[in-house]
Amino acid sequence: MEPITVYPARMIRTMEPALPTAEAVAVRGDKIIEVGSLESMRPWLDAHPHTIDERFRDHVIMPGFIDPHLHPSMAAVLLPMHFTTALEWHLPWQDVPATRGHNEFLDRLKEIDLDMGDPDEPMFTWGHHPIWHGEVDRRTLNGISANRPIIVWHRGFHTLVVNDAAIAWMGMDEADGERHPQVNMAEGRFFETGLSLAYRYFNPYILESKRFEGGLERLAEVVHFGGHTTIGDMAAGMFNLDMEWDALVKVLERDDTPFRVQMIPPGNALGGGQKDGDRLVQRTVGLRERNTHRLRFYDHVKLFADGGFYAGLMQLGPPGAIDGSHGEWMTPPETFEQVARAYWNAGFKIHVHCTGDMGVELALDTLEKLQWERPRFNHRFTIEHFGVSTPEQVRRMADLGALASVNIYYVHELGHAYWQNKLGHERASQMSRLGTLARHNVTTALHTDFTMAPALPLNSAWVAATRISEAGHVMGPEERLTLDQALRAITIDAAYILGLEHEIGSIRGGKTADFTILEQDPYEVGAENLREIPIWGTVFEGRPHPIKRP
Amino acid sequence: MIPVTVIGGYLGAGKTTMINSLLAGDHGLRLAVLVNDFGAINIDARLIAAHDGDTISLSNGCVCCTIADALGEALDKVLAMAVPPDHIVIEASGVANPAKIAMYGRGWPGLCLDGVIVLADGDNIQAQAADKFVGHTVQLQLAAADILLLNKTDLLTGAQNQSVMTWLAAEASDSRVIPTSFGAIPFTILLGAGGLPQTIHAEPHATYQTVVFRTPRALDRERLLARIASWPRGVLRAKGLVRLGDDPVHAHVLQLVGCRHELSLGPAWREEVPATQLVLIGIEGQIDSDCLRASLLSACI
Numbered sequence: 149m150e151p152i153t154v155y156p157a158r159m160i161r162t163m164e165p166a167l168p169t170a171e172a173v174a175v176r177g178d179k180i181i182e183v184g185s186l187e188s189m190r191p192w193l194d195a196h197p198h199t200i201d202e203r204f205r206d207h208v209i210m211p212g213f214i215d216p217h218l219h220p221s222m223a224a225v226l227l228p229m230h231f232t233t234a235l236e237w238h239l240p241w242q243d244v245p246a247t248r249g250h251n252e253f254l255d256r257l258k259e260i261d262l263d264m265g266d267p268d269e270p271m272f273t274w275g276h277h278p279i280w281h282g283e284v285d286r287r288t289l290n291g292i293s294a295n296r297p298i299i300v301w302h303r304g305f306h307t308l309v310v311n312d313a314a315i316a317w318m319g320m321d322e323a324d325g326e327r328h329p330q331v332n333m334a335e336g337r338f339f340e341t342g343l344s345l346a347y348r349y350f351n352p353y354i355l356e357s358k359r360f361e362g363g364l365e366r367l368a369e370v371v372h373f374g375g376h377t378t379i380g381d382m383a384a385g386m387f388n389l390d391m392e393w394d395a396l397v398k399v400l401e402r403d404d405t406p407f408r409v410q411m412i413p414p415g416n417a418l419g420g421g422q423k424d425g426d427r428l429v430q431r432t433v434g435l436r437e438r439n440t441h442r443l444r445f446y447d448h449v450k451l452f453a454d455g456g457f458y459a460g461l462m463q464l465g466p467p468g469a470i471d472g473s474h475g476e477w478m479t480p481p482e483t484f485e486q487v488a489r490a491y492w493n494a495g496f497k498i499h500v501h502c503t504g505d506m507g508v509e510l511a512l513d514t515l516e517k518l519q520w521e522r523p524r525f526n527h528r529f530t531i532e533h534f535g536v537s538t539p540e541q542v543r544r545m546a547d548l549g550a551l552a553s554v555n556i557y558y559v560h561e562l563g564h565a566y567w568q569n570k571l572g573h574e575r576a577s578q579m580s581r582l583g584t585l586a587r588h589n590v591t592t593a594l595h596t597d598f599t600m601a602p603a604l605p606l607n608s609a610w611v612a613a614t615r616i617s618e619a620g621h622v623m624g625p626e627e628r629l630t631l632d633q634a635l636r637a638i639t640i641d642a643a644y645i646l647g648l649e650h651e652i653g654s655i656r657g658g659k660t661a662d663f664t665i666l667e668q669d670p671y672e673v674g675a676e677n678l679r680e681i682p683i684w685g686t687v688f689e690g691r692p693h694p695i696k697r698p
Numbered sequence: 699m700i701p702v703t704v705i706g707g708y709l710g711a712g713k714t715t716m717i718n719s720l721l722a723g724d725h726g727l728r729l730a731v732l733v734n735d736f737g738a739i740n741i742d743a744r745l746i747a748a749h750d751g752d753t754i755s756l757s758n759g760c761v762c763c764t765i766a767d768a769l770g771e772a773l774d775k776v777l778a779m780a781v782p783p784d785h786i787v788i789e790a791s792g793v794a795n796p797a798k799i800a801m802y803g804r805g806w807p808g809l810c811l812d813g814v815i816v817l818a819d820g821d822n823i824q825a826q827a828a829d830k831f832v833g834h835t836v837q838l839q840l841a842a843a844d845i846l847l848l849n850k851t852d853l854l855t856g857a858q859n860q861s862v863m864t865w866l867a868a869e870a871s872d873s874r875v876i877p878t879s880f881g882a883i884p885f886t887i888l889l890g891a892g893g894l895p896q897t898i899h900a901e902p903h904a905t906y907q908t909v910v911f912r913t914p915r916a917l918d919r920e921r922l923l924a925r926i927a928s929w930p931r932g933v934l935r936a937k938g939l940v941r942l943g944d945d946p947v948h949a950h951v952l953q954l955v956g957c958r959h960e961l962s963l964g965p966a967w968r969e970e971v972p973a974t975q976l977v978l979i980g981i982e983g984q985i986d987s988d989c990l991r992a993s994l995l996s997a998c999i
Contacts, residue, residue: 321807324807327804327805328801328804328805328806329801329804329805330801330805331805340798340801341798341801341802341805342801342805344768344769344770344802345770345805345806345807347770348770348774417734417735417766417767418767418791423735423737424737463831465830474834474838476793476835477793477831477832477835478793479793480708480709480791480792480793480832481831481832482709482710482792483709483792506830506831509830509831510831
């Protein structure tokens with residue numbers, strides 16, 4: 149049997165209320181043997197061979213961070229692109245500065261153009277937003293480069309704008325673009341259904357397997373950089389499961405990958421119609437045959453209610469949106485109920501993408517019906533995202549046993565914009581209402597939906613505990629979490645959302661030895677400084693993995 | 699250019715029944731029908747020539763393909779077939795706005811939009827349009843229709859039928875509303891393509907009448923468009939070549955589907971003697987062939 153390794157630390161935050169802090173943790177193989185002090189664990193050490201590893205003597209050990217909802221495949225497509233966002237992004241290989249203003253945006257494009265070695269390589273940029281950067285068009289981009297194809301992708305993927313060189317590189321017939329009602333060829337702009345015309349030419353390039361795998365390598369770096377040891381792929385197979393799976397296994401199922409990925413597949417293809425529930429369940433169960441050590445399908449499934457939050461397509465109840473716009477349904481309510489029933493009756497834990505309060509309403513109406521038909525305890529029905537909601541819905545969630553996995557970054561990035569343009573202050577300041585969830589004891593995780601928000605759990609916890617918008621306002625102070633609640637939401641409560649709380653999420657003898665190693669103690673630095681805490685690295689299944697510094 | 703017809707409407711409106719009848723129908727067209735899910739598609743096994751994952755090929759030359767969240771890719775696949783189809787039918791999902799799907803017909807390379815047919819479940823449409831979840835979605839669907847089929851009228855009493863027709867006429871003020879049951883509607887009204895036949899068999903709830911108009915005289919563009927705008931709502935389809943006074947070289951193509959019509963540049967006349975030839979189809983009793991002919995004649999120069 150392997151010897152025990154003991155890691156003494158400046159502080160261990162176990163996230164176990166029965167023993168919240170400790171001085172040392174003993175690990176054998178991939179399991180925690182005991183947490184406590186060198187003295188308290190003496191009987192174990194006397195009975196078994198052990199070594200004392202002093203490397204974390206000046207560090208703070210926390211349970212490995214968990215993001216239960218992000219999208220590795222989407223990240224693999226996006227991470228090879230150049231970020232030009234209005235908000236700063238910390239990536240392992242680069243600190244992307246905030247780009248604000250039209251001229252600054254153009255300067256950023258010029259800078260990227262100069263930095264790129266190959267003069268013919270297409271420049272894909274992501275992060276343009278007219279609120280912050282003004283409009284750009286084909287002519288503006290021709291001014292950046294006459295030779296290099298430039299593709300400017302909107303922050304929320306609404307539109308893309310290209311230059312002359314990009315059109316030539318795409319091999320697109322100008323007449324095809326001119327004909328399309330949702331392509332403005334003179335401005336080089338593709339929007340709504342016109343986007344699919346552009347994807348027709350881009351997809352072979354951006355989904356090409358080498359590039360996709362390179363993107364996944366970057367995703368792996370990002371996940372480690374944030375201090376995660378577990379993530380949930382909350383729509384596994386979003387482009388094409390077979391293609392994605394091969395790449396995921398190839399890139400992530402490696403001895404040096406310091407995290408696991410819980411694979412939560414969509415329960416059905418989007419759209420409507422009658423679905424053969426048994427067939428859907430069978431297919432989803434069958435996915436488990438693919439499982440490897442780090443990549444695991446299990447009894448969790450994802451369903452979709454209303455549209456995307458960044459795209460502004462959430463379904464809003466009264467009084468609706470300031471601009472009178474309406475949301476979309478990703479699944480017709482009848483189909484949603486029918487598919488949910490099939491998975492519910494098969495014992496699945498169901499995660500539902502809900503962005504607006506009507507999306508939440510549909511999920512809860514369905515849950516209530518299913519509970520009536522066939523009561524289940526410990527069912528872990530989880531509302532995902534939770535952009536706009538009402539306090540009454542939270543109370544109902546508590547009554548029905550529903551859980552929440554919340555994208556809190558909405559408050560930071562969109563809080564001000566949606567106050568001004570979409571929801572007004574009252575509802576915008578209560579987006580992602582974590583405080584109410586906590587007051588009703590609804591178990592809640594934080595997630596980033598990366599690439600929708602930066603995959604940095606301490607950053608998410610910082611927004612959750614402060615609710616500071618990018619414009620500098622505190623949005624809805626009553627909906628803040630306490631520091632402890634925010635940290636639980638990226639550790640033990642996130643483990644609960646993924647149904648893995650018996651294995652991970654806290655530091656306790658018998659659990660898997662997944663740790664995040666910090667340079668400072670979050671409880672000492674306080675909520676305001678959470679996102680500044682440097683991360684040394686992680687321990688995954690008992691093995692230390694320092695974050696490489698550039 | 700391959701014409702595209704979009705079939706929309708909320709769940710339960712009868713889209714699948716209509717698609718099943720299109721696939722097996724005796725229309726002489728090689729259709730490609732794009733659906734969200736094979737789930738409820740019911741094709742006589744004797745008709746199936748091949749089933750390859752997301753495509754079912756029928757012995758009558760039609761194919762049925764699943765869209766699988768990527769309409770553009772599905773369209774490209776159909777366009778790449780060894781013998782491309784005569785006509786493409788896209789089933790919009792139950793929560794899709796058919797107007798959005800129609801953008802593919804208007805903008806995808808190689809395609810042109812024929813029309814948007816929206817079905818409404820006569821028994822439930824008013825409740826659906828007021829539903830807390832899907833009310834707005836259903837209203838958008840109705841508004842997107844060129845031709846609106848009020849389906850399942852066999853389940854309604856005469857008075858109910860009248861009341862829902864009145865309601866629909868206000869809800870979808872532009873589109874042509876046709877009462878029907880089992881989605882039974884002549885293929886020429888659904889698809890409009892091919893040679894429009896002179897006689898169309900009778901339907902249980904509405905009968906259709908065809909009007910043919912021929913003249914060697916040239917028509918004035920502005921006057922023609924003004925006349926068309928004044929035609930009764932009973933005119934459902936019109937198609938044919940027009941000789942316009944302002945273009946002696948080319949024929950122009952008139953295409954009318956329900957509330958929408960367009961006049962576009964057609965082939966050069968070349969050897970052919972320029973002449974206007976139009977076929978109109980409408981609901982019997984709601985159109986008068988003499989009036990329509992007179993209307994067209996008055997547009998002549």
